[in-house]
Amino acid sequence: MVREALQINNPEVQRALESVCDPEVPVLSIFDLGVVRKVDVLEKHVQIDLTPTYSGCPAMDTIAMDIMTALAEIGYTAKIKHVLSPAWTTDWISEEGRKKLEAYGIAAPRNQQVDKRILIGGASELECTNCGSTNTQLVSEFGSTACKALFRCLDCLEPFDYFKCLK
Amino acid sequence: MKEQLYSYLLMLGDNSMILAHRLSELCGHGPSLETDIALTNISLDLFGQVRNFFQYAAELKGGDCTEDNIAYLRTEREYYNCILVEQANTDFAHVIARQFFFDQFQYLQLKQLEKSSDETIAAIAAKSIKETRYHLRFSSEWMRRLGAGTEESHIKTQAAVDRLYPFVDELFTASAIEKALSDAGIAMDPGTVKAEYEQETKTVLEEASLILPDAAPRFAQGKQGMHTEQLGYILSEFQYMQRAYPNMEW
Numbered sequence A: 001m002v003r004e005a006l007q008i009n010n011p012e013v014q015r016a017l018e019s020v021c022d023p024e025v026p027v028l029s030i031f032d033l034g035v036v037r038k039v040d041v042l043e044k045h046v047q048i049d050l051t052p053t054y055s056g057c058p059a060m061d062t063i064a065m066d067i068m069t070a071l072a073e074i075g076y077t078a079k080i081k082h083v084l085s086p087a088w089t090t091d092w093i094s095e096e097g098r099k100k101l102e103a104y105g106i107a108a109p110r111n112q113q114v115d116k117r118i119l120i121g122g123a124s125e126l127e128c129t130n131c132g133s134t135n136t137q138l139v140s141e142f143g144s145t146a147c148k149a150l151f152r153c154l155d156c157l158e159p160f161d162y163f164k165c166l167k
Numbered sequence B: 001m002k003e004q005l006y007s008y009l010l011m012l013g014d015n016s017m018i019l020a021h022r023l024s025e026l027c028g029h030g031p032s033l034e035t036d037i038a039l040t041n042i043s044l045d046l047f048g049q050v051r052n053f054f055q056y057a058a059e060l061k062g063g064d065c066t067e068d069n070i071a072y073l074r075t076e077r078e079y080y081n082c083i084l085v086e087q088a089n090t091d092f093a094h095v096i097a098r099q100f101f102f103d104q105f106q107y108l109q110l111k112q113l114e115k116s117s118d119e120t121i122a123a124i125a126a127k128s129i130k131e132t133r134y135h136l137r138f139s140s141e142w143m144r145r146l147g148a149g150t151e152e153s154h155i156k157t158q159a160a161v162d163r164l165y166p167f168v169d170e171l172f173t174a175s176a177i178e179k180a181l182s183d184a185g186i187a188m189d190p191g192t193v194k195a196e197y198e199q200e201t202k203t204v205l206e207e208a209s210l211i212l213p214d215a216a217p218r219f220a221q222g223k224q225g226m227h228t229e230q231l232g233y234i235l236s237e238f239q240y241m242q243r244a245y246p247n248m249e250w
């Protein structure tokens, strides 16, 4: 499922929200991550629907707090509602977001089939974010945060994170 | 009906919460760095799912009921988790077998609950199943690896299966609340997925060169609030902060 770009008819609010990042992957704005579902601006009050990435992701509370702060700085109050349905998927990470992830050294999610093969020990198709080699290997299905798996490159020997596919 | 729905949400949440707590006990004690991180990540996902169930339960209850009151301030008899998830960590084979038996059940349960006539339950299930699918892949891979691994890992894993499988039967014995709510299209009647569960479980165990014990099912009534002594130890640690410093917040 691909989401259409969110329209916010208030440039000031838009800019403030764009400044809020995922604290665990600070190169991604909350729009890149695809967690902002709806924004309604009513005079100096903003109502926002957010969708969690992983149920227990501690970043969600931080993101909500950062949104309140960013909006307070430009004189807006905010109310944030967490919406579960439809559930977030890694497909909602924007094209821009995927590029930023790769540039940051985290391999962007491929698709479920690729994940499945790799995670049950099949050949990896992931390119090393350091040297581009596909001679890579899964080290752990779970990484430093809920959204990542850990890989290593057998050519340059560097470890790298993979933003696992969630569908 | 509202009262039953409230209890049902507690049961769903308690299963995940008690297992999540067991996994959290392994933080810093996993057999390797990767498995340590994996088990605590699974714990975190489960706690997230619990929050969703308990937030909804608190909303139903109204008044000053919160997710935290529900999680921390009940007595032992008011927890409705199945006996399987409260079993101690003992060794890694037990941790993995307990996880596998639960994940397989939870996956089938969430698949049913995605179709629940209760919209909030359906939304939580649709969110959680993506994570549970991943957990199941992890635990079934480890079952295969341990079962078909070394002689020692095989012996330990078979012992874990022998000890834990008899607790699985409880998952499929519908409580009065499950029966009533499944008639209303809200809950799952666990009996309906038993055959599929046994089939899926058998497939993984065969690949792992493990066999299901023919021991009789253990009499277990966790869903009715009757627990083994294990839960008491869990709760004394789990509730310590709230009991010592009432209403503290993190």
Ligand SMILES: [Zn+2]
Pocket: A128, A129, A130, A131, A132, A133, A153, A154, A155, A156, A157, A158
């Ligand atoms: Zn490399």
